[in-house]
Amino acid sequence: MSLLDKQEITEVLYRYARAVDRKDFDRVADCYFLDAIDNHGGYIGTVDGLIEDMKSRHATIDSSMHYITNVLIDLDGDAAHVESYCLCYLRQVPETPGAPQARATIKCRYVDRFERRDGQWRIADRIVVFDESVTEAIDDGLDPSWVRSRRSSADPVFTGKP
Numbered sequence: 001m002s003l004l005d006k007q008e009i010t011e012v013l014y015r016y017a018r019a020v021d022r023k024d025f026d027r028v029a030d031c032y033f034l035d036a037i038d039n040h041g042g043y044i045g046t047v048d049g050l051i052e053d054m055k056s057r058h059a060t061i062d063s064s065m066h067y068i069t070n071v072l073i074d075l076d077g078d079a080a081h082v083e084s085y086c087l088c089y090l091r092q093v094p095e096t097p098g099a100p101q102a103r104a105t106i107k108c109r110y111v112d113r114f115e116r117r118d119g120q121w122r123i124a125d126r127i128v129v130f131d132e133s134v135t136e137a138i139d140d141g142l143d144p145s146w147v148r149s150r151r152s153s154a155d156p157v158f159t160g161k162p
Helices: 002-021 025-030 047-060
Strands: 032-039 044-046 061-076 079-092 101-117 120-138
Touching: 002 025, 002 061, 002 079, 002 101, 002 120, 025 032, 025 047, 032 047, 044 047, 047 061, 061 101, 079 120
Parallel strands: 032 120
Antiparallel strands: 032 044, 061 079, 079 101, 101 120
């Protein structure tokens, strides 16, 4: 059973990353229990407050990619202590169309306590431990004819269409 539990926990982490990157805040909330506390840098509090904080911080971010790696899970019955590495790329909307954009690259770790309640693993407590944040000006050279990522339910992962 422990491999299945570990896979379920890992998938919660991956669903969290996708939900943040697609600004699917209802799915972000689904990764937590309602009484969970998140210490997320400038925000410490409940999931409802975290979602409002994310909506505000991500309002000017036009591209977000969270990579979850090095997931280590120590199971203890219906609890699990989980450490995972996260590399985030957050690109700001340009100040004027065609201008260079600011991209933050953030290295951090999620130190989580997961619990299994009613057969579901979710985050019960999270501390985001930061290693570094670097912001640089970039010019997006993506060919306009290529399929672009969307931070919404219009993304091809949901529609199956470009």
